[in-house]
Amino acid sequence: MPKFLKLSGLVIGSLIVLIGSVVVAIYGLSNGRIHKRYTVNPPAIVVPTDAAALAEGERLVILRGCGGCHGENLGGDVMIDGVPGHIVAPNLTKGKGGIGNTYTDIDWARAIRHGIGKDGRGLWIMPAQDFQTMSDGDTGQIIAYVKSVPPVDTNWGKSSFGLLFRALLVTNQADLIAAEKIDHHATVHAPTPGITVAYGQYLATTCQGCHGPKLAGGPFAGSKAGEPEPANLTPAGELKDWRETDFIATIRTGKMPSGRQLNSAMPWQSFSLMTDVELKALWLYLQSLPPTPTGGK
Numbered sequence: 001m002p003k004f005l006k007l008s009g010l011v012i013g014s015l016i017v018l019i020g021s022v023v024v025a026i027y028g029l030s031n032g033r034i035h036k037r038y039t040v041n042p043p044a045i046v047v048p049t050d051a052a053a054l055a056e057g058e059r060l061v062i063l064r065g066c067g068g069c070h071g072e073n074l075g076g077d078v079m080i081d082g083v084p085g086h087i088v089a090p091n092l093t094k095g096k097g098g099i100g101n102t103y104t105d106i107d108w109a110r111a112i113r114h115g116i117g118k119d120g121r122g123l124w125i126m127p128a129q130d131f132q133t134m135s136d137g138d139t140g141q142i143i144a145y146v147k148s149v150p151p152v153d154t155n156w157g158k159s160s161f162g163l164l165f166r167a168l169l170v171t172n173q174a175d176l177i178a179a180e181k182i183d184h185h186a187t188v189h190a191p192t193p194g195i196t197v198a199y200g201q202y203l204a205t206t207c208q209g210c211h212g213p214k215l216a217g218g219p220f221a222g223s224k225a226g227e228p229e230p231a232n233l234t235p236a237g238e239l240k241d242w243r244e245t246d247f248i249a250t251i252r253t254g255k256m257p258s259g260r261q262l263n264s265a266m267p268w269q270s271f272s273l274m275t276d277v278e279l280k281a282l283w284l285y286l287q288s289l290p291p292t293p294t295g296g297k
């Protein structure tokens with residue numbers, strides 16, 4: 001065999017060993033975090049049963065986008081199926097394959113506000129970081145509604161995490177497990193609803209999942225091919241020349257003051273269910289933000 005072939009064989013051999021060790025290291029490091037069990041016992045919250053509470057719970061489920069991942073009928077859905085892993089947003093109903101029959105009210109509160117499953121596992125991708133500050137009242141109404149939806153029979157299998165997700169986790173490139181970051185002992189102090197900056201900030205946790213922690217928009221990991229990036233909502237973005245009426249009209253109609261129709265990647269149809277008080281509070285809060293360059297975290 002010519003010498004250079006022998007040499008390249010050696011190089012390839014070493015590369016394979018190196019890649020192999022990296023893969024083993026990634027699996028080893030991620031396993032601890034994937035299988036970690038959390039013991040959190042949140043205080044009991046009231047789960048109402050009256051018709052008004054159920055209707056408000058349905059509106060909140062739409063505003064919070066639960067159906068975007070768990071399916072419109074909350075019967076679950078496969079979110080990702082491919083090289084990064086197989087990620088299932090489970091069936092939340094009382095049907096076959098659903099969690100509805102096994103979950104107690106405390107289990108619901110623990111999953112929604114703490115990102116922890118009934119088995120104590122830190123839930124993946126479930127955006128509990130956006131829900132952790134939700135008031136007891138809102139959380140109770142959401143639970144009431146989810147418990148009331150018609151049963152759906154589905155079997156999506158279990159979530160599993162491939163090499164790419166594990167690599168993102170161990171290199172802390174993405175916040176995949178909300179329970180790791182949430183302060184599980186914090187008490188929730190939700191502001192009184194009203195046209196205030198504080199209430200606007202409370203509502204804006206619904207926007208941060210896409211528009212970023214500082215609402216400065218920019219690249220978003222959840223964007224599908226061809227979708228625009230979430231916009232910069234701070235006064236450094238296009239909203240700086242808007243008035244309150246422009247903002248409300250944009251959310252209610254999906255049409256911006258410039259006349260451009262918003263892409264459906266911005267769930268304005270869901271947010272059009274917001275009350276005037278909610279939209280005015282949000283506007284006040286957006287106006288109070290420091291101007292931040294697009295993409296600023």
Ligand code: HEC
Nearest residue numbers: 064065066069088089090111117118123124125126127159
């Ligand atoms: C961005 C997508 C997304 C959104 C939005 C979302 N979830 Fe989830 N949720 C998930 C995923 C994915 C899982 C499963 C995680 C896992 O298996 O590790 C999950 C898990 C859960 C669980 C635990 C289920 C189990 O198997 O124990 C509950 C309960 C739940 N979600 C309720 C909700 C509710 C209520 C809302 C709205 C307030 C919501 N989710 C919004 C993605 C989402």
Ligand code: HEC
Nearest residue numbers: 206207210228229230231238239261262263265266267271
């Ligand atoms: C699921 C992701 C997602 C969520 C959640 C979301 N947005 Fe958006 N938003 C987008 C995307 C994507 C765009 C860009 C759409 C386009 O350019 O057509 C956008 C654009 C906008 C715009 C237009 C601004 C501009 O300059 O183009 C406004 C206003 C806006 N969002 C407000 C909000 C508010 C307020 C919330 C929370 C109540 C929110 N968004 C939640 C994805 C989201």
